[in-house]
Amino acid sequence: MTVPTVTGGDADAACATLQGDGLVCTPEAVEDRDRTENQVFEQEPPAGSRVEAGSEVTVRFAIRGATVVPALAGLDPASADAAVRAAGLEPSAEERSGAPGGAPLQTVLDDQSPAADAAAKIGDTVSYAYWVDYAPIPFDPAWVLNKAQADACTEVTANGFLTCQVFIGDPAPTQDVVDIVYAVDPPTAGPYDPFTPVSATVYGPYQPKTTTIPTFGGIGCTEVEAWNQANGPQGFSLVCNPVAAPTDVPRPYDSVMGQNPPPGTVVTEGTPQQVDLSVYRPATRVVNVWTRGQEPAQTLRGPEEGPPLDPGAWAIGSSMTLFAGPEPGSGPVFCWTLTGTGGAVRHYCGLQTPPNYSSSPGWLVSYGGAPVGYAYGTNPGWTVGHWTCLLVRTRTNGTQYPIGMYFSGDPDCGPPDTPSSDRYEVREEFWTIA
DSSP: OBOOOOTTSBHHHHHHHHHHTTOEEEEEEEEOTTSOTTBEEEEESOTTOBOOTTOEEEEEEEEOOEEEOOOOTTOOHHHHHHHHHHTTOEEEEEEEOOBOTTOOSSOBOSOOBSOTTOEEETTOEEEEEEEOSBOOBOOOGGGTTTOBGGGTTHHHHHTTOSOEEEEEEEEESSGGGTTBEEEEESOSOOOBOTTSOEEEEEEEEEOOOEEEOOOOOSBTTHHHHHHHHHHGGGTOOEEEEEEEEOOSSOOOTTBEEEEESOTTOEEETTSOEEEEEEEEOOOEEEEEEEEETTEEEEEEEOTTSOOSSSGGGEEEEEEEEEEOSSOTTOEEEEEEEEEOGGGOEEEEEESSOOTTTTTSTTEEEEEEEEEETTTSSSOOSSEEEEEEEEEEEEOTTSOEEEEEEEEESSSOOOOOSSOSSOEEEEEEEEEEEO
């Protein structure tokens, strides 16, 4: 009889076929992970052979050996694949998206199939999964911007982000923004992966601006005030302190002659700096003007002096503040007096002695003042002018003598009070503080 073909089917079917044809089936299992489980891949004698009825036919079929499924949880995908293959099994990995915050990525989850330590046949498939990314979560830069350094990451971590760092950036433009967040990364609103690094940059220490003091001139604090107006908006301020200083060189009153600290001195924003300006302010002297009754006779005397000659008839009329110093044109102010018959007193005050009268009998220097700058001389330009008006009487013999004197703000002294041979002569001009 002829041996039938039984390869390609499973072993049980092969044996049934052989037995139905009157042959004896001898199954022989062969481990082969590359063939289909229980499939006959070889028979002996081969199909088509002539044999006696009841002859034995060996049927060889593939089987897979037993193995144990390895534990994969916690492994990275490459290590998991290697462990599965080492056990004679086939790995089947599933990549999953949208991991919850804090879950590790690229790590096998604890839900493999078959479960760890389960019995399996070689060649079986082991399935496992792992996270490849996270579920995005909202992000708003406003959580961070303009916050103090200590609070920069508070809302970031509270909303599920796992990494937040603070960096020191540019120097603070003003003192009130030191340690305040001015830049955020990411700079725009999300959603973002919770592992997205969030960074906040805060202003570093404030570095005050500086400038330098220029050279000041002009009159008094005028240029300092102009400098303050120009530089005040930037936070700079100078405090002007005029310091009176005389000089041998005539110049405008209050004109700046020097400064301390010197030009080039550094000024720091927010810190007022005093500047002492040496200004031309010659010493001054207050002199009193004394009057006698209604007579226009006056004399310049110092405040420490009493009234001239007969005190009972004199009263202090007013005061004048005169410059005192070594300026050209100044000099001692002398007041000359002449006591005539009957107690009449005549006065003349000036830098010069009364012309033609200083040697006359009876004329005496009643007051010799210290040098009084600009009491007489050239107008310095910032004072008030006055004139000495000398009342002169002409004798019948033609000689003249002064009988009185007063000080006028008008160079035209005017006519005498009563018609006579008396007349006023305009004498020296002198100056008082404006």
